[in-house]
Amino acid sequence: MSVETREFLLNMGPQHPSTHGVLRLILKLDDELVLEAEPVIGYLHRGVEKIAENRTYKQFIPHTDRMDYLSSMLNNWGYIRAVEKLAGIEVPERAEYIRVIVGELNRIASHLMSIGPTGLDAGAFTLFLYAFRERERILTILEKACGARMTYAYFRFGGVAQDLTSDFINACREFLKDFPQRVNEYEELFIENPIFKKRAKGVGILPKELALSCGASGPVLRGSGVSRDLRKTESYSVYSQFDFEIPVGESGDSWDRTWVRLEEMRQSTKIIEQALENLPEGPCFNPDVPRLLMPPPGEAYAAVESPRGEQGYFVVSDGSYKPYRVKVRSPAFSNLSLLPHLLPGHQLADVPIILGSLDPVFGEVDR
Amino acid sequence: MNTYLAITLWGAGTFLFIALFVLVLEYIEMKLAGHIQHRIAFLHTGWHGVLQPIADMIKFLSKEHLTPRKVSRFIYLCAPFVSMIPPYLAFLVLPLLPGVVALRWDLALLYVMAVPSLAVLGPLMAGWGSNNKYSLMGGLRAVTQIVSYEIPRLLAVVSVIVLAGSLDFEKIVKAQNIPYLIWLPFGFLVFFIASLMEINRIPFDLAEDESTLIMGFHTEYAGIRWGLFMMAEYAHLILAAFLATYLFLSGWRGPWIPDIIWLFIKVFGLIFVMIWVRWTFPRFRPDQMMDFAWKVLFPLSIINFIWAVIAAVVI
Numbered sequence: 073m074s075v076e077t078r079e080f081l082l083n084m085g086p087q088h089p090s091t092h093g094v095l096r097l098i099l100k101l102d103d104e105l106v107l108e109a110e111p112v113i114g115y116l117h118r119g120v121e122k123i124a125e126n127r128t129y130k131q132f133i134p135h136t137d138r139m140d141y142l143s144s145m146l147n148n149w150g151y152i153r154a155v156e157k158l159a160g161i162e163v164p165e166r167a168e169y170i171r172v173i174v175g176e177l178n179r180i181a182s183h184l185m186s187i188g189p190t191g192l193d194a195g196a197f198t199l200f201l202y203a204f205r206e207r208e209r210i211l212t213i214l215e216k217a218c219g220a221r222m223t224y225a226y227f228r229f230g231g232v233a234q235d236l237t238s239d240f241i242n243a244c245r246e247f248l249k250d251f252p253q254r255v256n257e258y259e260e261l262f263i264e265n266p267i268f269k270k271r272a273k274g275v276g277i278l279p280k281e282l283a284l285s286c287g288a289s290g291p292v293l294r295g296s297g298v299s300r301d302l303r304k305t306e307s308y309s310v311y312s313q314f315d316f317e318i319p320v321g322e323s324g325d326s327w328d329r330t331w332v333r334l335e336e337m338r339q340s341t342k343i344i345e346q347a348l349e350n351l352p353e354g355p356c357f358n359p360d361v362p363r364l365l366m367p368p369p370g371e372a373y374a375a376v377e378s379p380r381g382e383q384g385y386f387v388v389s390d391g392s393y394k395p396y397r398v399k400v401r402s403p404a405f406s407n408l409s410l411l412p413h414l415l416p417g418h419q420l421a422d423v424p425i426i427l428g429s430l431d432p433v434f435g436e437v438d439r
Numbered sequence: 440m441n442t443y444l445a446i447t448l449w450g451a452g453t454f455l456f457i458a459l460f461v462l463v464l465e466y467i468e469m470k471l472a473g474h475i476q477h478r479i480a481f482l483h484t485g486w487h488g489v490l491q492p493i494a495d496m497i498k499f500l501s502k503e504h505l506t507p508r509k510v511s512r513f514i515y516l517c518a519p520f521v522s523m524i525p526p527y528l529a530f531l532v533l534p535l536l537p538g539v540v541a542l543r544w545d546l547a548l549l550y551v552m553a554v555p556s557l558a559v560l561g562p563l564m565a566g567w568g569s570n571n572k573y574s575l576m577g578g579l580r581a582v583t584q585i586v587s588y589e590i591p592r593l594l595a596v597v598s599v600i601v602l603a604g605s606l607d608f609e610k611i612v613k614a615q616n617i618p619y620l621i622w623l624p625f626g627f628l629v630f631f632i633a634s635l636m637e638i639n640r641i642p643f644d645l646a647e648d649e650s651t652l653i654m655g656f657h658t659e660y661a662g663i664r665w666g667l668f669m670m671a672e673y674a675h676l677i678l679a680a681f682l683a684t685y686l687f688l689s690g691w692r693g694p695w696i697p698d699i700i701w702l703f704i705k706v707f708g709l710i711f712v713m714i715w716v717r718w719t720f721p722r723f724r725p726d727q728m729m730d731f732a733w734k735v736l737f738p739l740s741i742i743n744f745i746w747a748v749i750a751a752v753v754i
Binding site for chain 2: 088198262419420
């Protein structure tokens with residue numbers, strides 16, 4: 073008797089608890105072994121780039137919030153930088169410091185939302201809620217700065233919308249006081265947990281060359297041992313004035329990527345501390361920026377280091393009050409393109425771990 | 440005739456006892472989980488939310504019985520019961536105190552090891568009958584798991600039998616002037632970990648691994664049918680705690696306070712540890728679980744068995 077066997081086709085998502093949004097993965101399985109993986113994206117496409125062409129420069133700022141909704145500040149920042157470069161707008165130093173402070177706070181919040189759900193993917197439910205606890209505090213602090221908890225629209229051309237209040241600064245200092253201890257707690261509880269190490273070490277190894285050729289950036293690239301962080305390599309804004317390090321992984325597996333995020337939270341804490349210490353006096357916006365911005369014809373590309381990697385905006389102006397074209401270079405999209413390379417040869421149970429370690433946000437992947 | 444009546448009454452009593460225990464356990468688990476996770480957990484149904492498990496039960500019972508269209512109906516509908524009945528049957532022979540037992544039987548331990556294992560048919564049937572790929576994977580994982588843990592677990596139990604020279608719980612407890620935990624620390628460890636595998640909870644909840652398999656074998660179940668799976672899981676948990684207490688912690692024996700209180704202190708202590716583990720650890724991967732069971736637990740249980748034989752000769 074001969075028994076015929078076939079591959080097992082599993083459609084994981086778009087409604088699935090651990091696809092971090094609306095990713096659909098078409099998996100070809102041999103029992104638990106993944107033979108082939110094909111990600112299908114586009115379920116959250118809203119045509120943000122097209123919307124930009126029908127808005128004034130300023131009106132597009134809230135739309136950037138809604139792309140990578142976990143790090144809205146840094147999305148704002150990328151767009152604002154591109155337009156400032158295009159129009160040649162000067163930014164007062166205090167505004168840059170404020171941007172760094174809120175940006176780094178947002179980075180911590182976003183990394184918490186990466187590490188927590190990675191815990192959830194691995195089954196450590198408690199870590200997820202611990203991460204939410206800390207994130208809640210950050211959101212409350214950011215609310216004091218701009219009145220919103222997730223979609224901030226706080227940045228303006230030539231500065232920020234409002235100055236920081238003493239309330240914000242006190243809350244921030246309070247937070248920084250016990251946050252490092254919390255990070256140690258996560259490390260002990262989860263990152264260094266032998267079961268998690270077993271689950272994530274050697275899983276989803278991303279070689280340096282592949283990472284570079286697929287355009288990976290952020291913690292995904294740094295996990296593979298490439299020390300590229302725009303805050304250092306381009307040292308935009310006032311980042312050159314701060315003392316911080318770029319954590320770099322060794323083997324490029326899921327554990328390294330998670331660890332890089334954990335370590336980056338520590339570095340961000342350091343940056344915020346320094347920024348609060350040296351916060352200069354002065355205006356928090358450039359009063360010369362006109363209400364209706366009409367940059368001269370031309371084009372500009374500017375990028376910031378978002379929690380997911382190089383968040384770039386390419387803005388083309390035809391001299392009118394609306395951008396002629398806005399192209400977003402989404403780091404999560406590039407990182408997600410690694411999936412078909414990373415998944416084959418792994419177990420089905422590794423899929424959520426690898427996906428979680430890439431940390432995609434689908435608002436940004438699909439735009 | 441009278442004996443049958445007595446057994447029926449005892450059986451019904453046991454069932455009620457376990458059903459109540461499950462409700463209490465749900466409350467304890469949710470509260471403990473809440474405190475472990477820096478949450479408050481439920482507060483509003485009764486004093487500190489004590490009525491919440493009852494409210495949950497009412498909710499399960501009043502939900503619509505959805506049967507998806509292309510399931511194999513008979514298997515799908517049977518699975519929750521197949522999963523729930525065996526662990527409940529096991530309680531018939533567990534004594535609360537000397538003599539306080541539904542069915543006194545010399546081979547009680549053999550029965551307790553054999554019957555609850557049938558429960559794995561439940562997940563397998565649910566997985567196959569649901570006509571859902573995730574369910575199927577969950578069912579298959581449940582079977583892989585039982586194949587992995589059953590042998591080390593049995594070997595750990597056999598070492599106790601060797602020491603006590605009996606399969607009767609009362610005699611086993613009576614033989615433990617010093618709890619067997621002292622004589623057989625590895626045996627206890629193997630038994631406890633294998634029990635964690637049996638009760639299908641983190642770190643070994645592979646059959647319902649919600650990050651990969653949505654809800655594993657019970658993905659397609661809702662309402663009280665899902666509730667039955669949950670009750671089965673809790674019944675297994677209670678059973679595992681009772682067994683570990685009888686076999687390794689000298690059952691109801693203890694100084695100063697009444698025996699029954701000692702029994703429950705030990706049982707709840709073990710349950711607490713299980714819940715604590717559940718809400719702290721990440722889960723294993725299926726192949727790692729098998730690795731662990733065959734390459735760590737199995738040799739450990741053999742060593743423990745040899746040690747038990749030596750100890751039995753020496754004692």
